Amino acid sequence: MGENFGVLALSLAIAKAEELGFDLIEISPGAVPPVAKIMEYGKFQYEQEKKRREIKAKSHTTETKSVQVKIGTGENDLNLKAKRAAEWLREGHRVKVDLFLWGRYKYMEFGFLKERLERFLKLIPEEYKIGDPIAKSPKGLTTVIERAAKK
Numbered sequence: 001m002g003e004n005f006g007v008l009a010l011s012l013a014i015a016k017a018e019e020l021g022f023d024l025i026e027i028s029p030g031a032v033p034p035v036a037k038i039m040e041y042g043k044f045q046y047e048q049e050k051k052r053r054e055i056k057a058k059s060h061t062t063e064t065k066s067v068q069v070k071i072g073t074g075e076n077d078l079n080l081k082a083k084r085a086a087e088w089l090r091e092g093h094r095v096k097v098d099l100f101l102w103g104r105y106k107y108m109e110f111g112f113l114k115e116r117l118e119r120f121l122k123l124i125p126e127e128y129k130i131g132d133p134i135a136k137s138p139k140g141l142t143t144v145i146e147r148a149a150k151k
Contacts (some may be wrong), residue, residue: 007033064094064144070118071105071113078120088127089147094131097121101140112135117141 005016017024017038025044028035037044037142065088085095100119101108114134121143131144 005038013038060092062093064096066096066098068098068100068139069117070100070102071116082120082123084126085145086124089124089126089128089145092147094144094146095128096142096144098137098139099141104139113141117143121145132144
């Protein structure tokens with residue numbers, strides 16, 4: 001196998017494939033002249049599926065995960081949320097951190113609220129960089145963190 005038969009007429013190519021006991025498979029129909037292979041169709045399908053799986057394994061989709069903390073969230077809960085955020089960062093996802101404010105908390109001083117959010121960010125055990133700076137949002141304060149570039 002692996003022999004090149006050159007440019008053949010369709011009828012000759014089909015006859016050659018039948019003679020060898022294989023199938024004639026069109027590889028690039030857009031080429032001039034069209035390119036075809038003489039091989040087993042099942043083997044061809046298997047190789048195509050194998051290539052597709054390889055490409056799928058190499059591609060990694062990045063999601064934006066969300067963590068929501070409140071002013072009154074306890075230390076243990078904050079630590080658990082920080083660990084979860086670190087896991088997501090290790091997996092390569094972006095993490096959106098919301099400091100959720102309701103009622104009169106919305107009208108507290110911005111500096112104080114920003115400090116509360118930064119305190120939570122310091123609990124995250126993974127290396128990260130700030131994707132979006134801390135800003136006011138309809139829910140309260142929001143920032144996005146991403147995995148730091150590996151050295």
